[in-house]
């Protein structure tokens with residue numbers, strides 16, 4: 001049974017792409033076939049893995065090509081569908097359908113033929129858009145990476161409000177699987193306070209935190225996963241722990 | 251002559267809102283009347299200043315209200331037009347106009363009656379959207395806050411590509427006034443390398459860096475400007491230096 005997990009936070013720069021890359025890569029290293037779909041117009045998934053392809057998720061949404069021809073291998077057992085600026089074009093076309101209910105089901109409908117993965121991650125980036133709604137209706141689970149700022153609570157609230165809206169649609173359940181504290185630096189009181197606030201309000205759903213670790217930023221700059229770039233670093237340890245947590249919280 | 255300055259980076263979390271708040275507040279403290287317009291659906295400008303209003307920039311874009319009735323005072327000489335999730339609705343309506351050329355001029359047209367400010371800042375957030383294009387056609391200048399990661403160069407490239415597209419429109423000139431290095435931590439080699447790369451490629455246009463300073467994050471959590479929350483901090487010093495640089499680079 002494929003677990004389809006959307007990774008979303010409307011707040012920018014909260015470690016979403018870093019989490020998608022290293023969570024997916026960690027699961028692939030454990031033997032799971034994984035697909036990552038980039039739904040952020042910035043295309044950072046491809047940049048972070050050093051992968052290019054002429055086809056993108058825009059082709060899937062616009063109906064120009066079947067998903068299978070947009071899938072490209074990134075690592076062993078790790079495939080991706082990339083994104084690019086044509087996603088803005090796709091957003092426009094979705095709005096112009098004039099039927100929001102149909103417009104937000106395009107991705108789920110196109111992707112129904114995609115088989116054979118244990119996990120499909122959707123990097124929703126940070127936009128509140130029809131493309132994001134497509135991701136939330138295709139997914140069965142939601143992960144929310146949050147950085148350690150008091151505004152983090154507001155960000156989660158906005159995502160949960162969207163969850164409620166999606167939840168009201170008959171036949172569609174989207175489970176909040178986890179809140180991932182990112183860039184955690186325990187020596188800052190602010191970080192300790194925000195983490196304990198999260199654990200208080202979302203007990204049971206807060207994953208082990210990902211510590212601030214410059215190796216994670218460097219790895220992306222080198223277009224490598226953390227396990228390739230710095231396998232002994234805190235970043236690798238923390239994402240390996242997250243891999244286990246995700247596997248245990250199916 | 252009002253300086254209309256859009257603040258944009260498609261990369262999330264690069265200090266855009268923090269820069270808009272503290273640059274605007276610093277100019278207001280120097281005696282300049284300033285207006286800030288939030289064009290990010292997350293509405294972080296209002297949250298950062300502790301300001302609420304029933305009207306938002308969505309009302310301006312949808313034509314529901316004139317800008318004057320959407321303007322709310324935030325501090326002495328500092329006014330704001332807030333944003334909210336209705337901005338997604340506005341984006342949809344702009345697409346449904348079916349005429350992209352007209353759809354991206356709505357903001358400039360509505361705001362032409364707004365007078366009396368020395369500076370108008372547009373917090374464009376991180377989305378590539380029709381709303382952002384509206385901001386870029388209304389503005390005369392562009393500021394790009396970048397955080398110290400190698401992906402920062404890619405982010406600037408994407409913004410400059412948009413600049414070129416806007417530049418091809420007859421009668422519209424948008425000047426890249428500055429690239430603002432944010433969250434700079436000089437003890438990291440990565441940060442020193444990225445800063446010198448920026449200074450090499452954009453010499454003359456790179457502002458003094460804003461150092462990483464937890465007071466800036468705490469100030470936003472307290473819904474205060476840095477000058478209110480921690481006037482003696484590095485954050486306050488660095489943004490005051492940016493205020494001078496902006497004033498000198500008209």
Ligand SMILES: Nc1ncnc2c1ncn2[C@@H]1O[C@H](COP(=O)(O)OP(=O)(O)OP(=O)(O)O)[C@@H](O)[C@H]1O
Pocket residue numbers: 011012013014015016017018019040044125126182183184210211212213214215216217218220260261262263399401
């Ligand atoms: N734990 C960490 N420690 C240090 N740096 C990190 C960590 N996690 C992510 N980063 C770096 O912080 C920056 C933002 O991370 P990332 O791009 O994953 O965030 P995002 O939420 O995907 O951003 P966006 O909203 O633009 O999609 C990147 O340069 C990344 O390399």
Ligand SMILES: Nc1ncnc2c1ncn2[C@@H]1O[C@H](COP(=O)(O)OP(=O)(O)OP(=O)(O)O)[C@@H](O)[C@H]1O
Pocket residue numbers: 010011012013149151261262263264265266267268269290294375376432433434460461462463464465466467468470
């Ligand atoms: N120089 C700094 N030092 C420490 N923290 C900072 C600094 N600048 C900003 N921050 C904090 O980093 C986070 C991201 O900053 P900010 O919200 O200004 O970025 P943004 O580019 O507006 O993000 P978004 O893409 O979501 O609009 C905030 O919690 C902010 O308080």
Ligand SMILES: [Mg+2]
Pocket residue numbers: 016017018040044125
């Ligand atoms: Mg991302």
Ligand SMILES: [Mg+2]
Pocket residue numbers: 266267268290294375
């Ligand atoms: Mg912002």
